[in-house]
Amino acid sequence: MYNFTQYSPTEIVFGRDTQKEAGKLVKKWGGNRVLLVYGGGSVVRSGLLDTIKKELEGQQVSYTELAGVKPNPRLSLAREGVKKAIAFQADMILAVGGGSVIDTAKAVAHGAANPDKDIWDVFWMQKEPVTKSLPVGVVLTIAAAGSETSDSAVLTNEETGRKQGISTDFNRPKFAIMNPELAATLPKYQVACGLVDIMMHTLERYFTPISQGNQMTDEIAEGLLRTVIANGPKAYENPADYDAMSEIMWCGSLSHNGITGLGRPKDFLNHKLGHELGARFDEAHGATLSAVWGSWARYVYKLDVERFARYGEKVWGIREEEKEAAALQAIARTEEFFRSLGMPVCLGQMKIGVQPDSVLRELADSATKGDTVRLGSFKKMNAQDMYEIYKAAN
Numbered sequence: 001m002y003n004f005t006q007y008s009p010t011e012i013v014f015g016r017d018t019q020k021e022a023g024k025l026v027k028k029w030g031g032n033r034v035l036l037v038y039g040g041g042s043v044v045r046s047g048l049l050d051t052i053k054k055e056l057e058g059q060q061v062s063y064t065e066l067a068g069v070k071p072n073p074r075l076s077l078a079r080e081g082v083k084k085a086i087a088f089q090a091d092m093i094l095a096v097g098g099g100s101v102i103d104t105a106k107a108v109a110h111g112a113a114n115p116d117k118d119i120w121d122v123f124w125m126q127k128e129p130v131t132k133s134l135p136v137g138v139v140l141t142i143a144a145a146g147s148e149t150s151d152s153a154v155l156t157n158e159e160t161g162r163k164q165g166i167s168t169d170f171n172r173p174k175f176a177i178m179n180p181e182l183a184a185t186l187p188k189y190q191v192a193c194g195l196v197d198i199m200m201h202t203l204e205r206y207f208t209p210i211s212q213g214n215q216m217t218d219e220i221a222e223g224l225l226r227t228v229i230a231n232g233p234k235a236y237e238n239p240a241d242y243d244a245m246s247e248i249m250w251c252g253s254l255s256h257n258g259i260t261g262l263g264r265p266k267d268f269l270n271h272k273l274g275h276e277l278g279a280r281f282d283e284a285h286g287a288t289l290s291a292v293w294g295s296w297a298r299y300v301y302k303l304d305v306e307r308f309a310r311y312g313e314k315v316w317g318i319r320e321e322e323k324e325a326a327a328l329q330a331i332a333r334t335e336e337f338f339r340s341l342g343m344p345v346c347l348g349q350m351k352i353g354v355q356p357d358s359v360l361r362e363l364a365d366s367a368t369k370g371d372t373v374r375l376g377s378f379k380k381m382n383a384q385d386m387y388e389i390y391k392a393a394n
């Protein structure tokens with residue numbers, strides 16, 4: 001096991017009716033003037049936003065609002081949020097929604113605490129690290145990105161067409177309210193996108209250059225993946241299935257708080273492939289991942305056939321003596337699972353459809369910043385590697 005630091009300080013308040021604790025939790029973590037951040041309207045329609053406002057009022061917490069966060073959240077709205085938070089003298093940002101809303105709240109928190117620094121030019125371009133921020137609280141409405149506990153935040157700069165994340169412990173929310181009942185209104189497609197993302201956050205930590213001597217972390221990762229496979233289809237068929245959604249929601253947080261990858265490096269190559277598709281075509285994050293994963297896996301599995309065979313055995317129950325056959329079956333079973341959830345396993349099955357070769361080259365070029373950076377750790381990829389994967393996934 002390699003040296004590691006685990007820091008996952010978010011207070012998790014899980015279960016039925018927990019949204020009613022929002023006011024108390026805001027107070028507990030120092031919020032008196034709150035900027036409420038939410039998306040395109042689901043929390044208005046469900047009545048959740050009104051509940052949260054009532055809870056804040058009950059604790060004499062003042063608030064103002066930033067509405068309209070879109071999936072693949074835009075930098076421009078985050079910048080608007082920074083201005084609002086500063087003008088309101090907000091001392092906390094409260095996200096009510098999913099990964100896009102939470103990531104916007106995190107960006108606003110950094111910007112409001114550093115009014116002389118542009119969030120993108122300084123923090124997202126990594127000119128300076130974040131050294132202070134406002135506290136962020138979360139009321140989660142979808143099991144997916146894991147942003148409610150993660151150290152990252154992902155924004156899309158619509159001027160440059162770049163979708164990029166930053167990782168910092170200042171991205172860890174102070175608290176996360178997780179009531180699986182709040183996810184009951186999710187469209188099936190969003191449940192499926194979430195399931196892919198949850199699996200991917202663990203798989204991106206499972207297939208890395210270090211695949212030996214990490215039993216505890218491996219068992220956690222494999223147990224999490226089995227839990228998603230067992231409960232995911234139930235939550236997909238019926239998002240109001242409380243027990244299934246509970247398992248999935250908890251998996252979503254554990255998959256991305258760091259615990260499934262301790263003691264080895266991360267890969268996150270599939271996320272790099274996916275973010276290019278998200279930035280260029282505005283496709284849902286989960287769909288951009290399922291569309292490329294199988295092609296990535298077939299491109300790299302020979303580097304560690306044993307690892308893929310183990311994944312097949314422990315996660316999918318594949319009993320096959322011959323390791324290469326087992327590895328390939330494991331990849332095929334994963335794709336079959338994605339398909340059973342209506343998720344694309346190639347670009348042609350996404351809304352964007354099959355892409356011309358020139359676009360695939362541009363995607364590869366953009367991901368590697370003109371072939372100047374190498375991505376991933378399982379296999380370090382250049383622009384040609386990325387292109388080959390996009391081509392196989394087309």
Ligand code: NZQ
Pocket residue numbers: 038039040041042043069070071072073097098099100101103141142143144145146147150151152153154182183184185186187190193194197256271278285
């Ligand atoms: O905008 P509203 O109307 O709220 O609708 C949203 C949105 O259209 C809807 N939704 C959410 N909860 C709902 C609901 N609809 C009905 N009932 C509910 N209870 O779902 C749609 C998607 O929402 P979004 O927040 O975009 O979903 P998700 O949680 O999948 O977040 C995706 C974003 O997170 C980033 C992704 O790249 C993407 O931008 N990620 C963030 C990470 C992080 N910060 O750690 C890690 C991930 O790898 C990922 O990159």
Ligand code: ZN
Pocket residue numbers: 145197200201271285
């Ligand atoms: Zn993700």
